[in-house]
Amino acid sequence: MNKNLLYKILFIVGTMLFFLFGILGVPKSLKPDDLLTALTDHIHLGLDLKGGTHLILQVQVNDAVNVDAQNAMEVLRDQFRSRKIQYTDITQTDPQNNPDHIVIKGVPPESRSDLRTIVQDRLQEYDVTSGADNSWNLAMKPSSLSDLKSKAVTQAIETIRNRIDALGVSEPTIQEHGLGQYQILVQLPGVDDPGRVKEIMQNTAMLEIKQVIDGPYTSQQAAYQAKNGIVPVDQVLIQGNTLGGRAEGEQWYFVSRISAISGKDLRHAAPSTDQNGQPNVNFQLTREGGQRFYNFTSAHVRDSLGVVLDGRVREVATINEPIRDQVEIKGHMDAQAAKDLAMILNSGALPASIHYLEERTVGPSLGADSIRSGIRAALIGMVAVLVFMLIYYRGAGVNADIALIMNLIILLGFLGWATMAGVNVALTLPGIAGVILTVGMGVDSNVLIFERIREELRNGKTPPSAVDQGFSHAWITIVDTHVTTIVSAAILFIFGTGPVKGFATTLTFGLLANLFTAVFVSRVIFDWVLSRKQRGEALSI
Amino acid sequence: MEFFRNVNIDFLGKKWYFLAFSLVFSVAGVLSILFWHGIPWGVDFRGGTLVYVKFSHTPDLGAIRSAMDRAGLKDPKIQPYDQPALNEVLIDLGIRETSEKALDEGKTKIINALETNAPAGKQDLNNASSLTIKKHLLDKDPMHLGTDADTKYTAQAQAIVNYRDKVMGGVLTSLDLKNALGVDPAAASSLPDGFFLSDFGVRNVEIVGPQVGGQLRTQAGLATLYSLLGMLVYLGFRFEWIYGIAAVVTVFHDTLITVGAFSLTKTDISLTVIAALLTLIGYSNNDTIVVFDRIRENIKLMRREKLSEIVNRSINQTLSRTILTAGLTFLTVLALFLFGGEVLRGFSLALVIGILIGTYSSIAIAAPILVAYQDWRLERGKRPVGIPAAKGR
Numbered sequence: 001m002n003k004n005l006l007y008k009i010l011f012i013v014g015t016m017l018f019f020l021f022g023i024l025g026v027p028k029s030l031k032p033d034d035l036l037t038a039l040t041d042h043i044h045l046g047l048d049l050k051g052g053t054h055l056i057l058q059v060q061v062n063d064a065v066n067v068d069a070q071n072a073m074e075v076l077r078d079q080f081r082s083r084k085i086q087y088t089d090i091t092q093t094d095p096q097n098n099p100d101h102i103v104i105k106g107v108p109p110e111s112r113s114d115l116r117t118i119v120q121d122r123l124q125e126y127d128v129t130s131g132a133d134n135s136w137n138l139a140m141k142p143s144s145l146s147d148l149k150s151k152a153v154t155q156a157i158e159t160i161r162n163r164i165d166a167l168g169v170s171e172p173t174i175q176e177h178g179l180g181q182y183q184i185l186v187q188l189p190g191v192d193d194p195g196r197v198k199e200i201m202q203n204t205a206m207l208e209i210k211q212v213i214d215g216p217y218t219s220q221q222a223a224y225q226a227k228n229g230i231v232p233v234d235q236v237l238i239q240g241n242t243l244g245g246r247a248e249g250e251q252w253y254f255v256s257r258i259s260a261i262s263g264k265d266l267r268h269a270a271p272s273t274d275q276n277g278q279p280n281v282n283f284q285l286t287r288e289g290g291q292r293f294y295n296f297t298s299a300h301v302r303d304s305l306g307v308v309l310d311g312r313v314r315e316v317a318t319i320n321e322p323i324r325d326q327v328e329i330k331g332h333m334d335a336q337a338a339k340d341l342a343m344i345l346n347s348g349a350l351p352a353s354i355h356y357l358e359e360r361t362v363g364p365s366l367g368a369d370s371i372r373s374g375i376r377a378a379l380i381g382m383v384a385v386l387v388f389m390l391i392y393y394r395g396a397g398v399n400a401d402i403a404l405i406m407n408l409i410i411l412l413g414f415l416g417w418a419t420m421a422g423v424n425v426a427l428t429l430p431g432i433a434g435v436i437l438t439v440g441m442g443v444d445s446n447v448l449i450f451e452r453i454r455e456e457l458r459n460g461k462t463p464p465s466a467v468d469q470g471f472s473h474a475w476i477t478i479v480d481t482h483v484t485t486i487v488s489a490a491i492l493f494i495f496g497t498g499p500v501k502g503f504a505t506t507l508t509f510g511l512l513a514n515l516f517t518a519v520f521v522s523r524v525i526f527d528w529v530l531s532r533k534q535r536g537e538a539l540s541i
Numbered sequence: 542m543e544f545f546r547n548v549n550i551d552f553l554g555k556k557w558y559f560l561a562f563s564l565v566f567s568v569a570g571v572l573s574i575l576f577w578h579g580i581p582w583g584v585d586f587r588g589g590t591l592v593y594v595k596f597s598h599t600p601d602l603g604a605i606r607s608a609m610d611r612a613g614l615k616d617p618k619i620q621p622y623d624q625p626a627l628n629e630v631l632i633d634l635g636i637r638e639t640s641e642k643a644l645d646e647g648k649t650k651i652i653n654a655l656e657t658n659a660p661a662g663k664q665d666l667n668n669a670s671s672l673t674i675k676k677h678l679l680d681k682d683p684m685h686l687g688t689d690a691d692t693k694y695t696a697q698a699q700a701i702v703n704y705r706d707k708v709m710g711g712v713l714t715s716l717d718l719k720n721a722l723g724v725d726p727a728a729a730s731s732l733p734d735g736f737f738l739s740d741f742g743v744r745n746v747e748i749v750g751p752q753v754g755g756q757l758r759t760q761a762g763l764a765t766l767y768s769l770l771g772m773l774v775y776l777g778f779r780f781e782w783i784y785g786i787a788a789v790v791t792v793f794h795d796t797l798i799t800v801g802a803f804s805l806t807k808t809d810i811s812l813t814v815i816a817a818l819l820t821l822i823g824y825s826n827n828d829t830i831v832v833f834d835r836i837r838e839n840i841k842l843m844r845r846e847k848l849s850e851i852v853n854r855s856i857n858q859t860l861s862r863t864i865l866t867a868g869l870t871f872l873t874v875l876a877l878f879l880f881g882g883e884v885l886r887g888f889s890l891a892l893v894i895g896i897l898i899g900t901y902s903s904i905a906i907a908a909p910i911l912v913a914y915q916d917w918r919l920e921r922g923k924r925p926v927g928i929p930a931a932k933g934r
Contacts, residue, residue, distance in 0.1 A: 376881075378876075
């Protein structure tokens with residue numbers, strides 16, 4: 001055997017060992033049970049095969065923008081007051097859809113430059129333009145706006161991850177979903193009760209501290225009647241909901257639209273007990289948040305404050321003195337509620353509320369059935385192809401079959417290595433279908449080459465030159481066909497989710513592996529066969 | 542063994558038959574899409590609530606329907622799912638019963654409606670999650686555990702759920718679980734205190750809100766479009782633009798006929814079916830490229846021949862490979878269709894149809910387009926450029 005050929009064979013054997021290790025690692029023994037454990041350790045199954053819960057959430061990013069805009073309005077009022085600039089009104093023009101659009105009315109022309117300075121110094125994220133009748137329009141710069149929105153999503157992902165980790169779910173997937181629509185994909189293998197998870201994720205929405213202006217009223221109507229049906233723009237009516245769910249009838253409060261501080265000003269929360277031994281939650285504010293809270297409480301001594309969680313007033317207290325950084329939520333909760341609340345507050349408040357867009361649960365029994373039928377189909381398809389190749393191409397059929405099996409080993413080994421490297425590539429049911437398709441399409445390369453070799457032999461070429469010609473002609477075609485299929489698979493990977501991504505992954509790597517096995521490995525086998533033949537002896541194909 | 546040796550079929554001479562065949566199928570598909578079944582989008586794309594329910598006995602569809610009516614669910618689609626022996630039913634609530642405000646409301650309503658024999662204060666063990674069971678065990682404390690009761694009861698609850706789902710296939714018929722693997726007899730005997738058994742278990746739930754559906758439809762459309770565009774550009778770069786156009790027209794023809802077949806048979810187009818369609822785009826293109834490659838090669842060797850002669854020869858030379866590959870891929874896909882189970886049914890149907898059409902079209906559509914283009918140019922008195930040029934070597 002010539003040396004070059006020997007090296008190539010060694011290279012192939014090395015590659016195979018490398019990928020076999022990817023599939024199995026070093027199994028404890030060669031018993032079927034140990035092999036199976038080794039296999040499932042290395043190749044992770046997707047949610048559709050393992051069973052579990054799949055959720056897609058929409059982050060209401062406008063909530064985050066709204067918080068920022070409210071802040072900006074507060075800054076403007078503050079600055080106007082200290083610089084003694086007159087104005088009649090500061091409002092949002094479209095709080096629902098474009099919360100960052102702020103209009104300032106009635107600013108005298110001589111204060112023009114002052115206004116520009118304020119925006120330049122304090123509100124760099126905003127653009128200011130003048131409108132009709134001494135009004136000014138502020139809107140967030142497009143780049144700042146999209147930054148803020150994507151930050152809200154990243155922060156929401158982080159928060160949800162903290163919460164789910166606290167639940168003890170193994171191998172959860174929490175990542176941004178889709179193409180910039182501010183959605184999050186949450187996959188929880190083995191969780192058969194999405195209700196509980198959703199509760200934990202939702203419970204943990206927004207913390208705000210607001211000034212309580214009026215209340216409590218016993219019903220919504222009573223509240224509106226008290227105001228003669230007209231609610232001032234800077235106030236909102238929200239329902240009270242005491243922690244621990246103590247039934248006292250309904251409570252409604254008018255609170256300021258603007259929050260004194262919100263969840264992002266929080267540094268740390270801890271469950272504790274007050275002087276009377278009642279469970280409560282203590283929290284500390286960040287330096288900046290504490291400063292703001294101090295300013296606010298100094299200006300509102302004797303007023304009422306409300307702790308608002310998820311849009312419900314949870315606690316109302318009177319401000320006795322300015323508070324800097326220690327806040328306490330007390331009363332009406334048991335120790336467990338205090339612990340939960342502290343956990344929720346610590347994991348960080350969601351920067352924006354969330355909606356559920358999609359929910360899927362796969363029962364574990366269904367997953368098991370799918371695996372069985374998927375594997376059965378794969379085996380039947382594969383055996384059919386292997387047998388056919390043997391019958392049709394005889395000697396060369398063995399060659400094709402070896403290439404095909406190596407193709408599968410590389411594909412599965414790749415999945416195993418990727419898992420070891422911490423990349424999330426799970427084998428899904430469509431992924432198994434991708435493996436089957438790889439078998440079908442992978443054999444195409446062999447057929448192309450073999451048919452070409454037969455043709456060259458018919459044209460009277462000697463076996464070595466027919467093999468040579470066969471490979472070089474078929475190579476061009478193989479590259480073209482693989483590139484186009486990989487293009488579709490790549491597009492699938494970009495657009496698809498979950499199971500479809502799994503399919504695109506297996507298809508792509510199956511085809512890449514195919515380039516190696518059907519062309520390189522197959523060629524080496526031919527060369528080896530030819531090297532053992534006498535000159536002029538026929539090739540079995 | 543060899544099936545095709547020195548075949549010489551005049552494929553181009555039969556182009557009118559091919560055209561008629563393709564027209565019949567595409568027009569039938571398009572008519573069905575426009576006037577009959579429309580595009581039968583699956584739940585992924587149209588939104589809605591699908592609940593797969595397994596019964597412990599042969600399900601009575603009429604009784605299920607009247608239970609749904611009583612629960613106020615408007616015209617749900619109720620149909621048997623998979624093999625009859627499995628006693629499975631698919632309940633499909635349209636998008637009207639699915640809102641993003643309360644996404645899982647429909648599911649809860651279905652379960653409540655089907656739990657006809659629910660005694661007050663007891664929960665259904667067939668549809669209880671392991672957390673519910675754990676909570677029950679913690680409350681009753683049948684094993685008299687002190688410390689680490691939480692972990693032990695979590696394990697017990699998990700064992701009960703495993704027995705139900707993995708050993709009994711999803712539905713229990715008896716509350717007596719004393720002999721179930723890993724379940725403590727004391728824990729098992731406390732179950733009747735808090736649970737009853739309904740005659741069904743929910744195997745699988747898919748709820749897709751209206752927003753996601755629309756968004757996915759756009760994405761699927763874009764994915765298909767980009768895929769076609771990618772091919773056009775690659776082939777234009779490797780061959781000539783007319784080759785790219787011919788390939789894309791061919792693939793479009795395949796996609797249209799396959800989607801048409803889904804519409805005619807009213808089979809749901811799910812996300813995985815779209816994946817199958819994109820794979821077909823790649824596959825059908827493979828076939829086309831193999832023929833084109835041979836044409837490119839033969840144009841250099843046979844400079845005197847007419848293009849139609851060259852194309853015919855090229856198709857015949859690659860025929861053996863085309864039929865073999867198609868046959869083998871078809872074999873694997875057929876295995877998938879027959880043995881791959883209900884979940885992959887739509888996916889493998891798309892591939893079964895697509896592989897047949899894709900193979901046919903590379904011979905019957907792609908090659909004739911090249912020749913027709915050339916004839917058209919010659920008629921207008923221009924040199925037959927475009928075709929003979931062979932790049933990429």
